[in-house]
Amino acid sequence: MLSSVIDCVSVPALYIVPTPIGNLQDITYRALSVLRQVDCVAAEDTRRTHILLNFFSIRVSLCVLNQHNEFKKIPILISKLQAGLSVALVSDAGTPLINDPGYLLVKSCQKARIRIIPLPGPCAAITALCGSGLPTHRFCFEGFLPHKRNLRIGRLQVLLEESRTLIFYDVKHRIIETLQDIASVFGLERYVVLARELTKVWESIDGAPIGQLLSWVQEDNSRIQGEIVLVVAGHSLKRKKLSPKVFSVMKLLASELSVKRAATLVGYIYGVRKNVLYKKYLREKSNKIKDQSHLIDDMV
Template identity: 45%
Template sequence: MERKRGKLFIVATPIGNLDDLSPRAREVLRTVALVAAEDTRHSAPLLAHAGSRARAFALHEHNEREQAERVVERLLDGDDVALVSDAGTPLVSDPGYRLVRAAREAGCEVSPVPGPCAAIAALSVAGLASDRFVFEGFLPAKAAARRERLVALAAEARTLIFYESSHRIVEALADLVAVFGAARAAVLARELTKLFETVIAAPLADIQARVLADPDQQRGEFVLVVAGAEGEAADATLAEGRRVFALLREELPPARAAKLAAAITGAPRKALYE
């Protein structure tokens, strides 16, 4: 008789306030055999808060391929395993997708335990269009690569969401102002759900000025929500995208042509394909 396989739980954890840990997440952390954590030292207080006695081990971007094999072996032996990141929902700008893929390929069930996500939390209080948005995660650390990425996004009509660290927030804001323009509406959400939570809603130049004037606003973890391009900038990008799509369509299938045209011009792929 085949042994029952374990289940892999993808567990969202608080981004600051421990009271945001859901009852279901608490119960899962209490009952699994193992917890795969991005940083076991960081996750130890959370596991203690949840009353978890599960053995924790590190799974991060440098060892995920190897650890995924280990986790799958335990799942096949019948053990339930939870994956947590340092904060928020795993796989959102964090490791984990290789593990999930390996578990699925092995025929193991993967179940989400929903909860906090800094990107969605910031979007929910931004007051910017939320029906269509793009999550970009962390911008490149190098200045030239960061500017290049922002230039590619400047005409994006959907609301943009970025993560940023205290080490680069000043430089990132300067580049956003330079590429997107001083008047582009934005929201800077800092230390969400924590003691010094700050949400600044203003044009990019005003946010930049406030951060430069107050060293306290340069500390912590940041989510930047930036309004999408409007009017001529967005229209021009779509027009260029359609022109490139038409040229590529002569040699490629529609889906492939739309994907390449979107990558080249920054125009929405779905709009080009339709």
């Protein structure tokens, strides 16, 4: 049941608070309510968070929590929470933990049996996926690909036959190399969407087969400015046509064995799915019976 009441900070807890990825109007009323009432905000970069808080006239104690100091800061935050204080976790932009710090803090809170309250909100990966025009029912978020080319190529090779829509983050000084590597591993025809500056003034979402997209971005450097999300079509499992030779063997064996047994043997020998052989044989047999039936009707 939906509630029309804005949740307030009524219990000591770690609140995971998403913040806008660009447009400040994307922050929720609930996020603002929590940020105004917690005892402390743990931010990835207090300078970035100050801008947000000042815009909404929020005054609250800030501390830094990032990948460089989390092992030192987590025990301090756990102590605050155990003492009955409330803490809000925010990243520079978007939903904390999604390619941002926070996982270790959340894990530590779970071990200490401290309540964790995650809020829904902005996320660049989901925003790009929804506007990409690619399948959204199954997808795989990969974050940033490795910086070193050999590791990046290796990761892409692992994902070569991934059928789910793929989502990557990237930056302007490396995007050309990334697109080139995707083209090299996935082929020039794989469809890729480049979404940049989402929710901001210069937002753009452009898609094309990777070969065309690569040429397009190389024509104008402004097309890769800002923060970038790549949404890549999943691998298409194209069905191979059944060889007439294979099917003739299937019919030959089916005349001596059960159809199921024949399909199993032929599938094993030729590397073809037995269900494909089985269904095709029954379909052709059914069509043959129908043809014979029509012939008899015509003769009568």
